[in-house]
Amino acid sequence: MPYLSREGEVFVLYLGNEGEDDSENRFHPDWMDAVHARLDEVEASEGPAALVVAATGKFFSNGLDVQWIFSNLDGLPGYLDRSHTIFSRLLAFPLPTVAAISGHAFGAGAMLAISTDFQVMRSDRGFFCLPEVDLGMPFTVGMSALINSRLPKQTAIEAMTTGRRYGGADALAAGIVQVAVPGEDVLPTAIERAASLIAKRGPNLASIKRSIHGALLDDLAITTGDTGFSFGQ
Template sequence: MLDLIRHGEILELNLARPPANALDPELVGKLRVAIESAPAHGVRALLLSGRPGMFSAGLDVPVLLRLDRNGMTAFWHEFFGLCAALARSPIPIAAAIGGHSPAGGAVLAIFCDYRVMANGPFKIGLNEVQIGLSVPGNIQFALRRLVGTYRAERLLVVGAMVDASEALRVGFVDEVVEPEQVVPRTREWLEGLLKLPAQAMTNTRHIARADLAEVFADARAFAIDEFVDAWFSAESQATLKALVARLKGGK
């Protein structure tokens, strides 16, 4: 489900939940724990990866639709906790996006320090609106940091999915390389960062990401109940169930 691969001072967190690395409660919990515990084990940087062709398909909607309100409340607390772990990590995190990265997959990527995406027929985006969900303010903030206010609005409101070249053009990702180079190049970027004077790099990074960290400073501001209400709304449930039906029909 989550493979931990050590590369010296870099720890690769490889999403390994076939077929699409969809985020269910267990994977979200394991990923959060791995991120939060890494510095205590001598890790100086994290590399988040998926499988060739698929970084993460986002939330595991079929699994989540089976949860009751208490279960969904617990899940959203854990998911926003994962976002907070990424946003507030004391060590750098880079995303090796080897394939498609919709919705929750894109969320993981935008909270990282750096994003390397595979060239090819792959798309990335926060397409929550298309599947009947709104995008929380703290996640919208993270996207605005990358692409700017107006561009973020245009992408978010229609739930746009963009290919690698467009993602690079608008600043959604930092580099586009051939698929087989995604993980090596991401690792190379992190290694370059770790060669810099450690205290200067760490302090400067802390200041540069202070705005992002502040968004997740208080868990009480996450509006979990409001988001759970939206999840169980008639519109969202109908759209999500229609999505699951289409997925089943495509098998």
């Protein structure tokens, strides 16, 4: 389950299991609950602080838990709505946020990464990818809005319609991330960036973020069951 560590005034939310490097960090319902619980802990803290979202091993996050979905198809709309709350929470989080993308970020995992304020990606391994077009999986209204809001338009078109896998240098050139560095430098670079912003923490920052992302947050709040969403569209 996701866990927290702290580097000075910077909280680091690790998406995987402590002591393990082989987790795909998929959006299982229990995993999403744990992410929210750790974010609750960060919000309950006091004083200047920032948040880095990180992972260990091969994956940053491999996205939706497809195995859980196909075992619980009746619960799909609610499951997707729950995944949207992860994105919304980070978009309006009252602390500065930085994603340390040290491994593959696929599907909803890629969307999680771009829900933070800033992104640092590994330049020598790992991909940012939206593979839904190849999997026969449509994007929800909220997911489409997130990608189109957070990525340059032509990058969003290419990423969504081709399933291109962007390495770190390609992601930097495409405007997906702001920094691409060797693997050992991803987390320290993200922490350094976050540490420079700790004084920004507070309700005013959250208000500014909500004003920036207002229309996107509204789209992410649309109930999936009301949109006629289904696989195979």
